[in-house]
Amino acid sequence: MKTKSRKVAIVGSGMVGSSCAYAMVNQAICDEIMMVDRTFDRAMAQALDLSHCMDFAGTRTKVYPGTAKDCGGMDVVILTAGANPKPGQTRLDVLDAAAEITGQIVADIMAGGFDGIFVVAANPVDIVTYLVWKMSGLPRHRVIGTGTSIDSSRLKTLLSEVFSIDPRSVNGYALGEHGESQFVAWSHVTIGGKPIKHILEQHRERFRDLDLDDIARKTKDAGWEIFTRKGSTHFGIGSALAYITRAILNDEHKIIAVSAILEGEYNQSGVCTGVPAIISSDGIQELIELNLSPKEDEKLAASCQIIRSGIDSLKLEA
Known part of the structure; x- marks a missing residue:
């Protein structure tokens, strides 16, 4: 009986892309992975290197x-x-360069059908x-960003160390940008x-001695702690990508904090930000609107405004 192969392309064969591919190979998430890079030789080398894992993996990809x-x-x-931001820069400082790179890539991908x-x-x-989302013309539920999935994982890891428990026994989210x-x-x-x-x-x-504000700061700064050293x-975000992709391909209906386009949810529109969503074979099956405290509502609105300002700076066509 012939079955449909589950195919994934990874555009960008650097540390994040290759870490994602490695996680997917070892977890048998899909049947095919196509590595894409502006330097074809690097894509070829990564594909070859990953293909040499198959003898040691549970399933051939x-x-x-x-x-x-x-x-x-x-x-x-x-x-x-x-x-990539340089030392002293924030992620927003590379927006113009990222927009230029993304624009060409998305145009080429959509031209391929x-x-x-x-x-x-x-x-x-x-x-x-x-x-x-804007450039592809796809519906919003089929464009998903990793968002605060990795930040939420970092939060759970920090709390697991404080309470001496498995991170998967912690439930909670970092939200916003x-x-x-x-x-x-x-x-x-x-x-x-x-x-x-309550605990x-x-x-x-x-x-x-537990300071929740300090935990939140460490959650936010965890990426920079790694980056500066x-x-x-790449390992964490690569695993987050594999996790989201697995939820899509397996139709898991798993709730993950991802970057999602908001159209009225949380009283926000014209913005994309990190909120929990049900991830299925349709992409974002549904956004989960948490009943936030008034202070948390203010923080989310402020974070959305920062993101919206970045979007506005690109002067995208309506």
């Missing part, structure tokens, strides 16, 4: 090089190609995701289903 215009038959296209789902990791990811204006929605952070603020109230002496972050 076909990995090969291609171009952006070859993406027409892909189910998912992952965009990692972009501009692509009609699947975009998953975007290039920074500044919220604005780049919005740009991909994948950047300086992100915040932790503490009103919705739970451990084993129990609100974190702290019941065990004041045990956790008297080795020049890139």
Whole structure:
């Protein structure tokens, strides 16, 4: 019986793209991976290197090089190609360069007849995701950014160390911009289903030194802690990309904090930001509107305004 192959293209064969491909190969997430890069030799080299994993992997994944215009038959296209900030810069400082790179890539991909789902990791990811949506002409539910998925994972890791538990037993989200204006929605952070603020109230002496503001700061700065020491972050975000892609291809209906286009949700429109969403074979099946506290509502609105200002600076055609 013939079955449909699950095909993924990764555009950008650098550290993030190759880490994503490596995670997908080892987790047997798809049947085919096409590596794309502006330097074809690098795409070819990464594909060859990854193909040599198959003898040690549980399932064979076909990995090969291609171009952006070859993406027409892909189910998912992952965009990692972009501009990296220099020391002292923020993710927003590379917006103009990222927009130029993304514009050409998306034009080439759509010219090849692509009609699947975009998953975007290039920074500044919220604005780049919005740009991909505008340029591709695809419905908003089929353009997804990694957003605060990695920040939420970092939050869970930090809390798991404080409470000596598995990170997967922590539920909660960093919301807003994948950047300086992100915040932790503490009103919705739970451990084993129990609100974190209730735990702290019941065990004041045990956790008297725990500063939630410090945890939120460490969550926000975690990427820079890595970047300043080795020049890139790639294992975590590569795994986040694989996680989102798996949820799409397996129709998992998993709730993940991703960059999503808002059209009235959280009283925001004309912006793309990190919020929890149900991820399925349709892309974003549904956005989850959390009942945020008044202070958290203000933080989300402020973060959205920063992202919106970045979008406006690109002067995109309506």
